[in-house]
Amino acid sequence: MDHDSRRRQIAQAVFDLISERGMEGATLRDAAQRAGVSMGAVQRCFSTKEQMVAFVMEYMNQRITERVQAQIPDTADPAAAMTTLEHTLAATLALDPPSQAETRVWLAFTAQAAIDPALATVQRNQYTGLADLIALLIGAAQTHGHARPDLDPVQEAEALITLTDGLNIQLLLGRHTPESARTALHHRLEALRTR
Amino acid sequence: MDHDSRRRQIAQAVFDLISERGMEGATLRDAAQRAGVSMGAVQRCFSTKEQMVAFVMEYMNQRITERVQAQIPDTADPAAAMTTLEHTLAATLALDPPSQAETRVWLAFTAQAAIDPALATVQRNQYTGLADLIALLIGAAQTHGHARPDLDPVQEAEALITLTDGLNIQLLLGRHTPESARTALHHRLEALRTR
DNA sequence: ACCGTTCCGATGCGCTTGCATCGGAACGTA
DNA sequence: TACGTTCCGATGCAAGCGCATCGGAACGGT
Numbered sequence: 460m461d462h463d464s465r466r467r468q469i470a471q472a473v474f475d476l477i478s479e480r481g482m483e484g485a486t487l488r489d490a491a492q493r494a495g496v497s498m499g500a501v502q503r504c505f506s507t508k509e510q511m512v513a514f515v516m517e518y519m520n521q522r523i524t525e526r527v528q529a530q531i532p533d534t535a536d537p538a539a540a541m542t543t544l545e546h547t548l549a550a551t552l553a554l555d556p557p558s559q560a561e562t563r564v565w566l567a568f569t570a571q572a573a574i575d576p577a578l579a580t581v582q583r584n585q586y587t588g589l590a591d592l593i594a595l596l597i598g599a600a601q602t603h604g605h606a607r608p609d610l611d612p613v614q615e616a617e618a619l620i621t622l623t624d625g626l627n628i629q630l631l632l633g634r635h636t637p638e639s640a641r642t643a644l645h646h647r648l649e650a651l652r653t654r
Numbered sequence: 655m656d657h658d659s660r661r662r663q664i665a666q667a668v669f670d671l672i673s674e675r676g677m678e679g680a681t682l683r684d685a686a687q688r689a690g691v692s693m694g695a696v697q698r699c700f701s702t703k704e705q706m707v708a709f710v711m712e713y714m715n716q717r718i719t720e721r722v723q724a725q726i727p728d729t730a731d732p733a734a735a736m737t738t739l740e741h742t743l744a745a746t747l748a749l750d751p752p753s754q755a756e757t758r759v760w761l762a763f764t765a766q767a768a769i770d771p772a773l774a775t776v777q778r779n780q781y782t783g784l785a786d787l788i789a790l791l792i793g794a795a796q797t798h799g800h801a802r803p804d805l806d807p808v809q810e811a812e813a814l815i816t817l818t819d820g821l822n823i824q825l826l827l828g829r830h831t832p833e834s835a836r837t838a839l840h841h842r843l844e845a846l847r848t849r
Numbered sequence: 850a851c852c853g854t855t856c857c858g859a860t861g862c863g864c865t866t867g868c869a870t871c872g873g874a875a876c877g878t879a
Numbered sequence: 880t881a882c883g884t885t886c887c888g889a890t891g892c893a894a895g896c897g898c899a900t901c902g903g904a905a906c907g908g909t
Contacts, residue, residue, distance in 0.1 A: 481769050483678055487897065497858040498898095508897065563768045570765040573758045573826040574676050582827055617824075618838065625820030629812075631768040632777055643813065650845075682867065692888040693868095703867065 466504045469494045470518040473511065478560040482567045485512065516578065519564050520585045526550050526558070527589065540600035545648055547596065551589070551623045552644070553630045554637040562627050590616045597651070606651050615651065622647055661699045664689045665713040668706065673755040677762045680707065711773065714759050715780045721745050721753070722784065735795035740843050742791065746784070746818045747839070748825045749832040757822050785811045792846070801846050810846065817842055 472494035476484045487508060491498045505511035530546040532539075553562035572578035593616035600606035626643060629635040635643070667689035671679045682703060686693045700706035725741040727734075748757035767773035788811035795801035821838060824830040830838070 479769065481677075481766060486895080488895085499857045499859070502898075503857065563765075566765045566768050569823060569827070570758075570761045571676060573761050574674065579827050583829055586827070586829055617829075621817065621820035621824055621830075621838070623820070624823045625816035625818070628764060628819045628823075629816055632764070632774050632781070634778055634781055634812075643816070681865080683865085694887045694889070697868075698887065 462504070465496070465500065466514065467518065469496065469501055469504055469511070470515045473515045474519060474564055475560075477515070477567050478563045482571060485515075487511075513578075513581075515564075516568050516581060519561065519568065520581075522561060523551070523565070523585075524588070526561070527592070537599045538603050538605075540596050540603060541605045541648070541652065544593065544596040544600060545645065547593065548619055548623055548644055548648075549641065551620075551627070552637075552640055553627050554640065559631065562631060566628070566631060586620065590620055593619055600651075604653060607653055610651060619647070657699070660691070660695065661709065662713065664691065664696055664699055664706070665710045668710045669714060669759055670755075672710070672762050673758045677766060680710075682706075708773075708776075710759075711763050711776060714756065714763065715776075717756060718746070718760070718780075719783070721756070722787070732794045733798050733800075735791050735798060736800045736843070736847065739788065739791040739795060740840065742788065743814055743818055743839055743843075744836065746815075746822070747832075747835055748822050749835065754826065757826060761823070761826060781815065785815055788814055795846075799848060802848055805846060814842070 469490055473485050473490045476486075476489055476493060487498055487501055490511070491501045494501070501511070505514065527547055527550045530550045531543060536543075553559040568578065569582065572582045590613070594612040597606055597610065597612035597615055601608050601610070601612065622644070626635060626640045630637070630640055664685055668680050668685045671681075671684055671688055682693055682696055685706070686696045689696070696706070700709065722742055722745045725745045726738060731738075748754040763773065764777065767777045785808070789807040792801055792805065792807040792810055796803050796805070796807065817839070821830060821835045825832070825835055
């Protein structure tokens with residue numbers, strides 16, 4: 460088997476373990492067993508557990524990025540920037556079980572990043588990429604007259620990301636249903652529209 | 655020494671450990687050493703580690719509740735409901751180091767609650783209490799003409815709590831400064847005011 | 850066909866963990 | 880004063896952890 464694909468295979472196993480049992484469930488033995496390989500293979504792919512966890516973090520961020528960018532149509536229609544914006548933001552929400560699993564892992568890493576400056580830097584960069592994309596969409600919506608022109612796209616992008624983070628926590632705790640979270644996002648975006 | 659005060663003493667030690675090293679740093683031995691007692695004392699106070707962690711969670715929630723309610727003046731002036739509301743919400747933000755420590759612990763428990771339904775229930779109840787308080791303040795501001803009368807206090811309280819949760823994550827990751835978080839909260843509240 | 854190299858499954862080691870157990874100090878009571 | 884009870888510090892123990900090590904399988908070059 461290929462080396463990189465094995466790394467991803469193990470990363471997916473660790474991902475599942477963290478999603479089900481939290482950061483403490485990410486042990487080398489369980490990772491190997493879940494991935495269907497031996498511990499030796501895990502140690503070959505990752506020289507230390509810290510490296511393995513770091514790789515899983517990148518793996519998670521990549522998955523999230525893919526999920527978000529899948530909402531952006533290939534034929535980027537700038538006229539539909541507002542709906543693209545809504546779909547993009549909705550893609551960051553834990554609305555269905557796979558997304559919820561991803562968000563549980565995200566939350567575990569975020570808690571870790573709060574006490575580990577190195578992880579915090581990685582997460583900040585991930586956020587920056589998303590914020591740039593959101594700001595871009597807001598700007599496009601403005602140029603086509605679908606969003607209020609008095610808004611600062613960058614500042615508004617930050618506020619929207621803050622909203623989705625808060626919604627995700629409420630979703631994981633069961634204080635928001637997928638439907639209520641969707642409508643909360645929708646109402647928030649309505650306030651940006653030109654009327 | 656009194657029994658309950660010893661429990662709180664140990665809980666404070668565990669609190670500090672979680673704040674510095676995360677959930678994995680909360681071991682019985684470290685808790686005992688940090689609290690300046692022996693492991694036997696810890697085992698006497700808490701029959702199992704799970705109970706100890708649960709007690710620390712209540713301890714944390716109590717601390718947060720006290721910090722929030724300290725912002726509500728004794729002579730509850732309903733005319734100043736909007737400023738009380740802002741102070742109350744600001745009290746839930748990680749604006750200074752002690753609050754940041756508290757919020758790191760909160761985040762650690764929230765990540766745990768995302769994979770443990772029992773903890774999720776405890777956290778939901780804590781949120782409910784805060785939401786009720788916020789909704790009350792919004793209602794008071796409405797009756798005195800300081801907040802838009804077309805708002806649903808309950809729904810708006812939920813939205814504000816979602817905002818503070820998101821702001822806290824951004825604060826812990828270093829994507830928000832205390833000042834920028836304060837202004838973000840302020841601008842959000844301005845939108846509720848009658849104009 | 851031989852061998853050097855690469856890869857990986859298995860095992861071992863030192864350490865830490867949560868929890869059980871024990872021995873003695875402190876204290877109220879007869 | 881002798882004793883029973885309560886409390887707690889110290890130690891022991893089985894399990895699980897990350898990591899190091901080893902032996903054999905697979906494979907390509909000569």
